Amino acid sequence: MFLQIEFESDIPIYQQIKNQIIRGIALGELKLGEDLPSVRQLASDIGINFHTVNKVYNQLKQEGWVVIHRKSGVMINPDLNVYNNKQYIESLDELLKFTTAEAYLRGVTKEKFIELIEENYNKYF
Amino acid sequence: MFLQIEFESDIPIYQQIKNQIIRGIALGELKLGEDLPSVRQLASDIGINFHTVNKVYNQLKQEGWVVIHRKSGVMINPDLNVYNNKQYIESLDELLKFTTAEAYLRGVTKEKFIELIEENYNKYF
Amino acid sequence: MFLQIEFESDIPIYQQIKNQIIRGIALGELKLGEDLPSVRQLASDIGINFHTVNKVYNQLKQEGWVVIHRKSGVMINPDLNVYNNKQYIESLDELLKFTTAEAYLRGVTKEKFIELIEENYNKYF
């Protein structure tokens, strides 16, 4: 598994895992329909408690990223269709408001910022 | 004061205040050298504990956004020069990794994302 | 066989099968006295473990929906007479308490709800 957890980070472990799984999908490292390790397996791989992984999987399920198949455990949702709803766009815009403001004041130019975005987007399949 | 606090947000109140002050500077709504309300004044305006405001001001000072004079209170740092250090760029890039991945999967195109960035940057002085 | 299993549903597979068999009887798709496939046959058709089918048949027998003959296999109870006992009515009422409450708050009017009931009942023989 490609997960890399920073235990010292102030980002909760479960959030780090969520982030990396979602990014894994975008990068194509995780294929649609691909199985994820079992709750206890992943927990043991990372060296954390299985409840933490359970929380991740449940949130991912609730948000539509994965499905829990009764026979084969958890897999990336083969019909991934996470809606770009109004709420999401609003929260993204809110986040960018403050992120760009700080970046601007810290001397990150618009061009540099856009370059960072493009570098990321160009990696997605 | 132009602060707008969402008490039901997931973002801590002190963080909301910090965000809005920094954005206020970027937008030019807060001029360099401009006085900020006193801790107790601001706390009372927003209806929160003054310890929370205290925390905000101390963090802003620590990061170089404001200066605190014992007598004249808090003002936006007239020599604002918060450095675009390696650590900041790294954390920004880390944030964008996950933000762009989710946005991409939710159907926000690169062009749309960049448009959001430009809209924000164009408001800064 | 007309069974349609959703492996990603929150409802256990054995419950899905039970539900569909009972509904099949109500719709007249399964006649009283009609033979059901053998445990192994049905398990293989659906692609599940035969223990699961076994569980279904045993529960259906226990509740009086089917009869099991050692030789001729399982058939819909020709003298179907599952009693509308007090316990059942109570559990139905309990279920409707919460179902109607949520439906109401989600904007499903009484008329709409009743319409859904009637649509279903009108299909039964």
Next chain:
Amino acid sequence: MFLQIEFESDIPIYQQIKNQIIRGIALGELKLGEDLPSVRQLASDIGINFHTVNKVYNQLKQEGWVVIHRKSGVMINPDLNVYNNKQYIESLDELLKFTTAEAYLRGVTKEKFIELIEENYNKYF
């Protein structure tokens, strides 16, 4: 608090609490904007672990029934607006398919069933 938990039930405790809170809103026993007991308070009142209550509140928050106010804890969403989305109607219809089928075969007439619905709806504000 008006909660009544059946520890012997096969319905999980957290689900029972959710059900009763939602019904409490529909009945008007819980007003919009009303505070709910704190996680630990409610847990102690019912005599269960606070994690169980925590799970309830988090799910209710996720589904929009309550908001978590940073100052005053958890309250019924004052702007309650839980959307009657396609997914919900589908799941309701699915539930009614099997519920009505069994009720019908157990001798509950359409009229009786509708009477049960009306009795419930007439209690809602």
Next chain:
DNA sequence: GTGGTCTAGACCACG
């Protein structure tokens, strides 16, 4: 074997 539920207790962030 899988995930789901519940308990218990610890520590932390926030206000």
Next chain:
DNA sequence: GTGGTCTAGACCACA
């Protein structure tokens, strides 16, 4: 005081 996170270990339902 509030909720949020993480650990640990138990028991259960399902397939």
